[in-house]
Amino acid sequence: MKIPLTKPLFNLAEINAVKKVLASGWVTQGPITAKFERNLEKYINAKHVVVVSNCTNALHLCLLIGSVKPGDEVIVPSLTYIATISAIRYVGAVPVFADIDLKTFTLDPQATSNKITKKTKFILLVHQIGISADLDPLRSIARKNNLILIEDAAPALGATYKEKMVGQNGKFVAFSFHPRKSITTGEGGAIATEDDETYSRLKILRSHGSSISDYYRHKGKALNFEKFEVLGFNYRLSDINAAIGIEQLKKLPGWIILRRRLAKNYQKEFKRMSNLIPPFEPNYTRHTFQSYQIRVRGISSERRDELIQRLLRKNIATRRGVMASHLEPLYIKYPSQDLINTEIAYRESLLLPMYPDMTQLEQEYVVDSVKKVFAQMHL
Ligand SMILES: Cc1ncc(COP(=O)(O)O)c(C=O)c1O
Known part of the structure; x- marks a missing residue:
């Protein structure tokens, strides 16, 4: 007998969904990506979800929209996959490691408080291995100290906190669809947000800073020219990946x-x-x-x-x-x-x-x- 640690599970549902996308003639971020987003919003009960190419990029965008500046301190658990810390480094901010609660492997609120300095701007907590961090005390610390809370929920799609889905009621909650996670799209990620402005900015930043999406431009009856007012990225998810995600989410x-x-x-x-x-x-x-x-x-x-x-x-x-x-x-x-x-x-x-x-x-x-x-x- 050979037992793997974990394995992604696919069947004909994913294969047929991908075939349909290939036959449709539109393979990158388009209608299927939008459908995956609406399905994630329903599942999480979040106001908005924006899908992106992976969770590391999702965290990067959250920090940028939170107006991070070089030298800002971000309190973060050390006990996390390196990608959480990499996102902080991408923007020139400084990771400040705080200890965890040994029972849940998530950020300890008291240890978090102890690390606050004048330079602290964010708390980046991690919902680790499928358990939610203890959000209420961490939210309260963030509120009292005027800090922005980012939730790395890469491993926690489907986990709940006090009867609510992780991702509900947050401004910046990032998920991963890597093969080791609850569902997979091969590679992929998402941000759930309750904030309308964050939602608009995420959509612009994930696609080169373009004011309108390629799909909207191509499908429109009238001429639509995009504008580029901000520096953006190519953090799009393809409709091929999203089609897999839609089927995986049904099974979750x-x-x-x-x-x-x-x-x-x-x-x-x-x-x-x-x-x-x-x-x-x-x-x-x-x-x-x-x-x-x-x-x-x-x-x-x-x-x-x-x-x-x-x-x-x-x-x-x-x-x-x-x-x-x-x-x-x-x-x-x-x-x-x-x-x-x-x-x-x-x-x-x-x-x-x-x-x-x-x-x-x-x-x-x-x-x-x-x-x-x-x-x-x-x-
Ligand atoms: C806690 C945590 N954050 C971030 C990531 C990065 O996710 P992705 O591979 O989708 O960029 C992972 C993935 O392994 C993770 O476990």
């Missing part, structure tokens, strides 16, 4: 149910293993289990890697948990005090296989192998 509610069922099975099996800490689901959120991240209490990074290696020998793919960006060579010179929980989470975490069509037999094999390897390593 069912996939979340399956992921939650798999997580419950894991939980039941692991609860008597004293050094294996299964994922925690706070009352305020519905966890989508986009990733199933466990911690092994007190393990060293060398022993964690040995654990991964031993599971690989049994044909089970696992991975180190979410990275700690401040430990990468690129950020080694950045201030990184008080990141105790981040370093524990990074050292002790690993991701176990999780994908909606995982069979009972596959899951039992993973559970059995994890138990055996834990026993062999005296964990």
